[in-house]
Amino acid sequence: MIRTYTAFILLGLFWGSNFIYMKWAGALISAGQISFLRILFGFVPLAALAWRSGVLKSGQVRYLHHLAVMAALPTAFCYFAMAKGTALLPSGIAGVLGGSPAIFTSMASSLFLRNEKMNRLMVSGIALGIVGITLIARPWAALSDSAPISLEGVAWMMAGSIVFGMSYIYGRRFLSPTNLPPLAIVTWQMGLALAMLFFVTDLDGTGQILHDARALAGMVIGLGLLGTGASFLLYYFLLRELGAVAASGAVYVTPVIALMIGWAAGEHVGPLEVVATLLILCSIAMLEVGRQRTTRPEATPIQTAVSPD
Template sequence: MKWASDSITAGQITLLRVLFGFLPVLGYALARRALSRHHARHLHHYFAMSLLATSVFYYAFAAGTALLPSGIAGALSGAIPLFTFVCALAFLRSEPVTLLRFLGVLIGFGGVLLIARPWETTHGVDPTGVLFMLLGAASVGASFVYARKFISPLGIAPAALTTYQIGLALLTLMVVTDLDGMTTLADDTRALVGVVIGLGILGTGVAYILYYFIVETLGAVTASSATYIPPVVALAIGWLLVGEPLQLRDGIAVLLILSGVAVLRVTPRSGAAVSPTPRWGPR
């Protein structure tokens, strides 16, 4: 996303990512014969997921990454489970309110504040970029809860769900995205390959085939904690490979975010990390 943002807009990055993510997903669904016209009655749910977990999510992260160092942007993506917990608290009865979980949210958002540092005006972190990243984190965080509450009970194969979700997102983005100048991405082979393979085929197509399995088997909050790894990896890559400056407080902020997420996964009764919602096997 950072490489591509030098050539094209956030909307165009999002469109290309969804396009190249949709093609393998559609092929996989057709090969599995997972699609059915009877699924059309749940179109409103697919459209909601296409906004929460694809269009808004990807656009916000692309816009935020364009304004921030890639490592900082990646670190802020670790806030996804925190937003998932807040949404689950509001909309899932199976999510109990405990002092320990409330403490986890405070610790995690403390890490976000340490990265954003709104009390400073010259620290080099664009507040607009931070807001975009938090919007994306909130959107996909809400999608975990929406999927758990409305999508998983449908019993539709993940290959079909992913196809409908990304396909609707693709149609929406084709309508609202300005395509002018998008071909300039071809001048940067590194960015072009990154968008097509990294963001599209792997980061979208393969990732969302697995997405619904994870939500069904682990529950909304626990599943969203799969975002443990990307913030650390993004910060490390930005520092080691891209040459972005890394301060000690940035590392501390990532630890706070991940520690907050870890606390959310602990039940006060047993102290073990468990699923906060009933376990269902893949359908």
């Protein structure tokens, strides 16, 4: 069990630290370039493991159109939106907002999946999450010249969260019935997303990150190898050892770690930020408990989408 608990702690740490790495890289390269490099360095270990495990089969090509949708939306776009939003926000705040996809996943599931209807606990959880997001965004301060939070940054983070939530429905509808191995699905997703970003991203100037050793290490090792590639492998391990509910508990750790790292890096963390974080965490917990009361266990999100964190 020591190995399992270590994997759980590492997963929360890797996910939670992604935002400070994006913040460092965002000072030198564009959001598109960050997304491309992140997927590149995350894809390499996943592809190697998938090839060694023998989970990639030529017959999987017949699902390429569905895999392409998942590559374009919850992978390429969500990573871009998170990088764009993080560049405009304190990394800790971005990390807290980055933990909100569960709220939009629950809303989308109740609207489009017949067997996942909301109960009172889930409705209360969504309301609580929206209050937490509103406290973070502070729209009442938008008219001030010294607004503490960029609403554009919040909008990008919310766009990524909403798209990720909606993509869960698509994955459940079209990919879960295929019974493809989770490792195969995510490897295809990331490989296709890498190709898409290569063709649509202006990579000119990407070498600027070579001038900052901290940002380079954060991009390649922190965000790519650990925050993307190794994080999926750890989640896959926890999924097998603990089950989907326990493995998803790392989502609760992520905003807290992101906020603590931001505070350690000199970002302002006041009572409002702490309260908002607690509200969002309580929201996610209420949604998870409520979902367990209303649905039977089915395909888990890891089978259909790459985490946006």
